[in-house]
Amino acid sequence: MNDSIARRNRRVALAAFATVAGMAGLSFAAVPLYAMFCRITGYNGTVQAGGQAAPGAVERQVTVRFAANTHPSLPWKFEAAQLSMPVHLGDQGLAFYRAANEANRPVEGVATYNVTPEVVGKYFHKTACFCFDAQTLQPGQSVEMPVSFWVDPAIAQDPNTRDIRTITLNYTFFRTLADAERNGALASAGPHVGRTATP
Template sequence: MPQRLDPQALAKRNRRMLGGAFGVVFGMVGLAYASVPLYDLFCKVTGYGGTPMIGLAAPGAASEAEVTVRFNAATQPGLPWRFAAQQPAIRVKLGEEALAFYTARNSADAPATGISTYNVTPEVVGRYFHKVACFCFEDQTLTPGQSVDMPIAFWVDPRIAEDPVTRDIRTITVSYTFFRSLNDAERSGALANAGAHVGRATR
């Protein structure tokens, strides 16, 4: 004959099961909310997905090996700016800090504010491209007709030549896109591979 459970023991067991179920649900919800920033952090730490590494000083040229770094510029429709790279490409030695410039001009008759994102391609070089300073992820407001130079300081890790996956890569492309707001950038998907801001440097 089956043993009958005490009503209090049964109620206690049900409370434990209910608590466990709620714990699983809340854990899954928390993981869902955390997955995006955790993935973003993973990309920034590893360079995965073309996200440049940031904040490290250049060690100085480790060899005579060089790569070509190309510069792309784009502007979201609706932002009345002319935005372009001052140089289409430069040759840089591995391990040596380099400096390049973009120019932005407000062609409207009223102040206009933009904010930029960036990434590098091929995506596999993200871990070896170190951005020291640039103008990204900060609002830039230009008065009517105002033109400004926007520099980017960077270096390419010499280990790019030792990695079997990247050692034959001779050209890296750096792409900047100006949006009217970060919300616009997020809606466009541009933030997925973008790197973190490390310091404004405009003149």
């Protein structure tokens, strides 16, 4: 009788252990299985890889123009490396701006940007950019500054934007207030100051 109870207890213990081990295994597998399910079905807004491009991403293009402005207080030469480029809706674009410090001392600048026409702003997405971060250039130093972006294919469905074929991305570089105070207010920076490099 005691042997029978002991065997039954061992079977129950083994079954309980197997159940716990199985549940632990499933919990670890749940995340990759759920991710796989989302990739296959697009559930929960997951981007699907390897499928067809979004509607309009291949057939429809817009031209993105690049403009560069320098505030008179900043002794930099700042310009777009390219005047414009065609971009398929939904595709990633990569452009470059160039900045050079023409002063004989380090100078710190910061850029702001805007997109025109303003109505396209919600469809223009930057994934990497140099705006709003202070940049310090040493005397005579020049740098290339990349900006990567894409234009949402939904722009072609909006009655307010579907006829737009050209978008302008405009950057303006300013001298930071801290740098201006360090170097004695806003001194003149040379003949290039105020130059606007636009397409």
